[in-house]
Structure formats: structure tokens, C-alpha cells
Amino acid sequence: MISLTSPVRTRAHGWPAGAKLLGLCVASVVLFAAPYLAFQIAAALAVWVAYALPGWLFFWYGVRRIWPLWPFVVLLLIWHLFTAGVGEGAVIALRMVTAVALANLVTMTTSLEAMMAVINRRLRPFARLGVNLRAIELAAAMVIRFTPVLAGKGTALSLAWRARSSRRAGWRVIVPFMVLALDDADHVAEALRARGGIGLDNKI
Amino acid sequence: MSTERNVAQIALFTALIAALGLIPQLTLAFGVPITAQSLGIMLCGTVLGARRGGLAALLFVALVALGLPLLSGGRGGLGLFSPSSPTVGFLVGFPVSAFCTGLITERLRRLPTAPAAGIAAVIGGICVLYAFGIVGMSVALERSLGEAALLVTAFIPGDMIKAVLAGLITAALYRARPDSVWSRA
Numbered sequence: 001m002i003s004l005t006s007p008v009r010t011r012a013h014g015w016p017a018g019a020k021l022l023g024l025c026v027a028s029v030v031l032f033a034a035p036y037l038a039f040q041i042a043a044a045l046a047v048w049v050a051y052a053l054p055g056w057l058f059f060w061y062g063v064r065r066i067w068p069l070w071p072f073v074v075l076l077l078i079w080h081l082f083t084a085g086v087g088e089g090a091v092i093a094l095r096m097v098t099a100v101a102l103a104n105l106v107t108m109t110t111s112l113e114a115m116m117a118v119i120n121r122r123l124r125p126f127a128r129l130g131v132n133l134r135a136i137e138l139a140a141a142m143v144i145r146f147t148p149v150l151a152g153k154g155t156a157l158s159l160a161w162r163a164r165s166s167r168r169a170g171w172r173v174i175v176p177f178m179v180l181a182l183d184d185a186d187h188v189a190e191a192l193r194a195r196g197g198i199g200l201d202n203k204i
Numbered sequence: 205m206s207t208e209r210n211v212a213q214i215a216l217f218t219a220l221i222a223a224l225g226l227i228p229q230l231t232l233a234f235g236v237p238i239t240a241q242s243l244g245i246m247l248c249g250t251v252l253g254a255r256r257g258g259l260a261a262l263l264f265v266a267l268v269a270l271g272l273p274l275l276s277g278g279r280g281g282l283g284l285f286s287p288s289s290p291t292v293g294f295l296v297g298f299p300v301s302a303f304c305t306g307l308i309t310e311r312l313r314r315l316p317t318a319p320a321a322g323i324a325a326v327i328g329g330i331c332v333l334y335a336f337g338i339v340g341m342s343v344a345l346e347r348s349l350g351e352a353a354l355l356v357t358a359f360i361p362g363d364m365i366k367a368v369l370a371g372l373i374t375a376a377l378y379r380a381r382p383d384s385v386w387s388r389a
Binding site: 072106132149151177195197 | 206207208209210211213214215216217218219220222223225226234238243247251263264266267270271272273274277279280281282283284285286287288289290342345349355369370372373377380381384
């Protein structure tokens with residue numbers, strides 16, 4: 001599966017994931033707490049300089065990820081043009097783009113393994129309360145493996161439909177698709193049990 | 205009911221929500237594309253029931269936050285969960301929505317499967333989900349709740365069609381695999 005981590009390796013890739021997440025939380029709170037135009041412009045500039053530092057490829061990757069927000073930016077500016085004034089609209093729009101870009105920056109520079117490790121550490125105290133960490137890890141791994149498998153089966157189903165019908169595959173194709181997924185789940189469950197199961201022993 | 209079957213069904217349903225967003229060929233009645241995977245979220249509840257359905261949606265949202273591009277169009281990552289992201293409410297609402305949809309389907313056991321699942325999908329998959337979505341949007345864009353609600357009304361007709369389809373699909377699935385439809389078991 002295509003990952004959202006940046007193709008360009010940056011220095012931030014080596015920083016601890018927990019620290020990056022904490023920093024992101026603090027930065028998001030500060031951005032919300034300071035609705036001043038000058039501050040928001042400075043923050044936006046700082047974030048985009050950070051995007052530009054690892055090079056153009058990284059920068060464009062970041063711009064592409066933030067692009068879906070443009071309708072909201074246009075909407076805010078038009079709305080405020082007729083109501084409170086463009087300045088206030090610009091503050092909200094800038095804050096939105098900066099905060100989302102900053103969060104994307106963390107995703108782009110942190111591997112999935114590092115993120116999982118942070119979640120695992122945070123969930124460990126709950127293991128005593130009966131949360132089965134192994135089950136969660138296994139489920140996450142299974143989703144990563146089965147998403148492309150199911151997407152392939154779904155594509156095959158709709159192609160099979162098109163081979164037999166002049167009309168496009170509509171919602172009806174979802175039923176056999178889900179039957180496939182449910183049967184797969186039963187087979188996987190049997191296979192897991194045959195290999196010793198997940199086990200409720202959280203101390204492993 | 206074994207732990208293995210629980211985990212496998214939750215994981216496969218999470219993958220199913222993601223796969224529903226990846227297959228480009230699927231279009232619903234009247235050409236409404238299956239986007240935002242809201243149909244998948246509804247089906248989580250109507251098929252797996254409150255607990256398992258809610259957990260499947262929670263796993264989906266958690267993996268998107270960790271950086272897997274599971275949302276339609278290959279989107280994902282922490283940016284979508286920033287309080288400034290206009291659509292954050294919908295993502296946060298997914299697990300609650302699936303849970304409520306499942307709970308209502310389970311409670312409406314006296315009705316036939318299709319109407320029970322359809323009603324549950326409208327209440328859980330539309331009312332509950334939009335309540336979260338509208339609050340999130342009003343926070344991100346600093347608009348009043350009414351103004352935020354106005355912005356999302358355009359998507360409600362499409363979701364109504366999806367709720368009807370969720371009912372029909374659940375009923376068909378119950379005929380095909382009665383043991384796997386937990387909301388009816």
C-alpha cells in the first residue's frame with residue numbers, strides 16, 4: 001500500500017514520534033489561542049519554510065496534500081467579504097491551512113512503525129484492565145494486508161458484472177463482495193485458531 | 205464466539221470500508237459515487253452490531269490517523285484530525301455513528317431486517333454522524349451551528365440513498381450468511 005510518509009528522508013524522520021505528536025498538540029492549541037493576523041501570517045510562513053527546507057519534491061508533496069482544503073479557504077474569504085471583513089476570514093483560513101499542514105508534516109516524517117509504537121506504549125496501562133493489545137496489533141496488521149486483497153476482489157467482481165451485463169455494476173455487487181469478506185474473516189479466524197489463537201494472556 | 209472470529213471480522217470489515225473507497229468502478233443508483241465511505245460505516249453497524257461495528261469503525265479511524273491512506277482518494281494522516289480541519293467531526297463521529305446504527309438495528313429486532321437496518325442507518329449513519337460533522341465544521345470555520353449545517357445539507361440526499369441501500373444490502377446478507385449478521389443473531 002502507498003504510504004503517506006514522505007519519499008524524501010529528512011532530519012525530522014529521526015526525531016522521536018512521541019515528541020513530534022506532543023509538539024503538534026501544543027502548536028495546534030497556540031494557533032487556536034492567537035487569532036491575530038500578524039501571528040497567523042508568521043506561523044504560516046514558518047510552516048512553509050519548514051516544508052521548503054528538504055527541497056522542492058518535499059514541498060510539492062506537502063502542497064498536494066493540503067490542496068483539498070481550497071474550497072473552504074475560498075468559502076471563508078467570500079463569506080467574510082460580505083460579513084465581518086476579510087481580515088477575520090483570513091485569520092481563520094490561515095489557521096486552518098497552517099494547522100493542517102503542520103499535522104501533515106508529522107505524518108510525512110513519521111513512519112507507521114513509529115506511530116504504532118507510540119500507540120502501543122500509551123495503551124499498555126490499559127492491558128491490565130482487559131484490553132487485548134495483541135488482538136489490536138493483529139487487527140491493524142490484518143487491515144493493512146486485506147485492504148488491497150479486498151479491493152482486488154471487488155474490482156474483479158465488478159469486472160465480472162460488466163462482462164455479463166451492458167449496464168454498470170451498481171450497488172448489487174456489494175452483497176457478494178461482503179459475503180466474500182465475511183467468508184474470508186471466517187477462514188482467517190479458523191487459521192488463527194489452528195495456529196494457537198490470539199490468546200487472552202496479555203502478559204506475553 | 206471465539207476471540208479470533210471477533211478480531212477477524214472486525215479487521216475484515218475495516219478493510220472493507222477502506223476497499224469501498226478504493227474501487228473506482230462502483231457507482232450507486234443515480235450515479236452517486238461511494239465516497240467518504242459512509243455506506244461502509246452504516247454497514248458496520250447494521251451487519252456487525254453495536255460493539256463490533258463500533259470497534260471496526262474505530263480501528264478504521266485510528267489507522268487513518270496513524271497515516272494509512274484508507275480514505276477515498278487515498279487520503280489519510282494527522283492533518284485530517286487537526287481541530288482546524290473542516291471535516292474532522294465526521295471522522296471522529298464515524299465510530300459513534302457505527303455504534304448507534306448497530307444499537308438501533310439490534311433494538312428493532314421485531315421489524316424485518318431491511319426496514320430495521322434502513323431506519324438505523326438513517327438515525328445512526330446520518331443524524332448522529334452529521335451532528336458530529338456539523339459541530340466539527342462550526343469549530344474549524346468559526347461559523348454558527350446553523351451556518352455549518354447549511355454547508356452540509358447538499359450531501360444529505362446522497363446519504364439517504366445510501367441508508368436505503370444499507371437496509372437492502374443487510375437484508376440480502378442476512379439471507380446469504382445469517383450466522384455472520386450479528387445485529388440479528
